[in-house]
Amino acid sequence: MQEADTVKMSSIEHMVKIGIVGAGMVGSASAYALALRGPAQEIVLVDQNNELAVAQAEDIDHAIPFFSSIRIRAGTYEDLEGAAIIVIAAGVSQKPGETRIELLERNLAVFRHVISRIMTVAPDAILLIATNPVDIMTDFTTRLSGLPASKVIGTGTMLDTARFRTLLAHHLQISPQGIHAHVLGEHGDSEVLAWSSVRIGGLPLEVVAASLERPLDVQARQSIDTAVRNAAYHIIRGKGATYFGIGGALQRLIEAILRDENAILTVTSLTPAIAGVASVTASIPRVIGRTGIVHDLPPNLDEAETRLLYKSTTLLKSLTESID
Secondary structure: OHHHHHHHHHHHHOOOEEEEEOOOHHHHHHHHHHHHHOOOOEEEEEOOOHHHHHHHHHHHHOOHHHOOOOEEEEOOHHHHOOOOEEEEOOOOOOOOOOOOHHHHHHHHHHHHHHHHHHHHHOOOOEEEEOOOOHHHHHHHHHHHHOOOHHHEEEOOOHHHHHHHHHHHHHHHOOOHHHEEOOEEEOOOOOOEEOHHHOEEOOEEHHHHHHHOOOOOOHHHHHHHHHHHHOHHHHHHHHHOOOOHHHHHHHHHHHHHHHOOOOEEEEEEEEEEEEOOEEEEEEEEEEEEEOOEEEEEOOOOOOHHHHHHHHHHHHHHHHHHHOOO
């Protein structure tokens, strides 16, 4: 029975079409990551610059023989019909020194067009939002599309969480895969590193750090916090944009959906309440499966972290309420 279920799941995965709107660095990085892992049969790249979409698809297609048999091609919005998942990576890029919030007005105009086109051809698709400011754009997409919040998912603090785990792993000299830690709230300056709930091998962080003789004093924690919070700005100054990390995050999110993993990921979505703030779109750990978001998992924080999460969600709430 188990073997039959495995075969059935494999056939379901390999019938899936994934759409990616926006063939720039984020869209192409996510397409490349998907091509390496091969969780679907087809990827369609759509961009207002069709020549760019064609070039990205052709370049990635040439790498596929080394890894998988997935089909990737450029297309139009009409080619998204039947897509199970559509990634929205369209929009203008973040400039050096520009905050994610300053991107807001420039990207809202782009999304009004993109969402209307998507809903015409693929009204049942799960939408994954990667455009910054991702919390606001996810909220905007949810309200404009009319889809249930469980089917409109922003990458949120997935990448921030990965950065947090990576930096902790570097400090402790262990694998990041063994670290359970989360960044919550806004994907941006007000994000909250949940230090109090970090667990490694089922043990509190302080116990593991002491056992490994790699203590985390106030200075070490502040250094990690600053590095996580400023990572995007640092990368943008050096190379103009961040894309490999978010490409990996999107691949992981899509894989969790297609394989119905019920994986726990820190994504952003319109939520009835977070930290006492009602109807807000921000990141908390959530269970991700075949239908999108299956359950929310409100974090267990200490008093200081709770106050910080309240401030972060209050900021996001005020920004979303200012949108017409």
